Amino acid sequence: MKLIRFGEPGREEPGVILEDGRWIDASGQFHDYDEAFFALGGMEALEAWVEDGCPDGIAIPPGSRLGPPIDRPSKIVCIGKNYLEHAKEFGEGIPTEPVLFMKATSAWSGPHDDVIRPEGSTKLDYEVELAVVIGRTVSGIVAESEALEHVAGYAVFCDYSERAFQKEMGGQWVKGKSCDSFAPMGPWLTPVGQVSDPQALRLWCHVNGEHRQNGWTGDMMFGAAYLIHYISRFMSLLPGDVIATGTPSGVGMGMEPPRFLQPGDCVECGVEGLGELRQRVVAG
CATH class of the missing domain: 3.90.850.10 (Fumarylacetoacetase-like, C-terminal domain)
Incomplete structure (x- = not known):
């Protein structure tokens, strides 16, 4: 699993790249990869979601722009x-x-x-x-x-x-x-x-x-x-x-x-x- 964010600048949504190469939209389960996500156990929750087969996750449209993989940091x-x-x-x-x-x-x-x-x-x-x-x-x-x-x-x-x-x-x-x-x-x-x-x-x-x-x-x-x-x-x-x-x-x-x-x-x-x-x- 790799963490990505996709979409227009300033409007990126969280997603994952699975081991089989598929790009899956995770925005239905996670707001963003930001300070709160990491602080509140988001990585563990994301891993569990992926292991469960990404329920309700949909494919990211081909050709989508990649943003930075985490939201703008505090520093x-x-x-x-x-x-x-x-x-x-x-x-x-x-x-x-x-x-x-x-x-x-x-x-x-x-x-x-x-x-x-x-x-x-x-x-x-x-x-x-x-x-x-x-x-x-x-x-x-x-x-x-x-x-x-x-x-x-x-x-x-x-x-x-x-x-x-x-x-x-x-x-x-x-x-x-x-x-x-x-x-x-x-x-x-x-x-x-x-x-x-x-x-x-x-x-x-x-x-x-x-x-x-x-x-x-x-x-x-x-x-x-x-x-x-x-x-x-x-x-x-x-x-x-x-x-x-x-x-x-x-x-x-x-x-x-x-x-x-x-x-x-x-x-x-x-x-x-x-x-x-x-x-x-x-x-x-």
């Missing part, structure tokens, strides 16, 4: 420079603790939606990442050994960045990370029990068919369990919150000369076993 917590080679290509030193920053939730986007190059953008860049979705509230510091017990599942995430806004305009990175459409996630949410080890997955990115990024989540300097433990020192993590765990080397900024995205470019990125995203860059 998107991102990790900067979490792969050594990317930290080197980014510059500004190697972190000794996780680098935390936030993306505005208004950047939330579907797995195949266009990426909008904002007005004034000159250095639009891509970053494929493993996304961790929180399933149980983390309030107070959680032990690293217990951290993954709070995870609902995993998905593919692309952390789009406008590097000029991020690095050349002063202040925090959030300015270059939060433009509309800069946080696509999907194409589905894979439940935590279906991923034996989040630190043993290949992730990759192609631009116009050219292989740009190729890495392993095991190369993270700070793994998923440690990140949950670390972030919980500074804020509560609520059900449905997303942690974007960082990107391997190969971003446009790190190339010689740099190669930033232009309108018409096609970005495809994926994580082993979790699916693929595909976005077309359009001018804002």
Whole structure:
């Protein structure tokens, strides 16, 4: 079972992909995959509904748009420079603790939606990442050994960045990370029990068919369990919150000369076993 949401932007309905490949509308039983769903045992109820044969579930119409697989979260917590080679290509030193920053939730986007190059953008860049979705509230510091017990599942995430806004305009990175459409996630949410080890997955990115990024989540300097433990020192993590765990080397900024995205470019990125995203860059 995989969790999906389908329909027009802002009007998505919950659904599931079954093991036999069928896409089933779950909106007759579940309101949405949001904070309340995860907090009130929705994952367990959804699994039971699927095991019971999805009573009253109907097929999702072919060609339906996929939205992000969960409703817009309370926060998107991102990790900067979490792969050594990317930290080197980014510059500004190697972190000794996780680098935390936030993306505005208004950047939330579907797995195949266009990426909008904002007005004034000159250095639009891509970053494929493993996304961790929180399933149980983390309030107070959680032990690293217990951290993954709070995870609902995993998905593919692309952390789009406008590097000029991020690095050349002063202040925090959030300015270059939060433009509309800069946080696509999907194409589905894979439940935590279906991923034996989040630190043993290949992730990759192609631009116009050219292989740009190729890495392993095991190369993270700070793994998923440690990140949950670390972030919980500074804020509560609520059900449905997303942690974007960082990107391997190969971003446009790190190339010689740099190669930033232009309108018409096609970005495809994926994580082993979790699916693929595909976005077309359009001018804002």
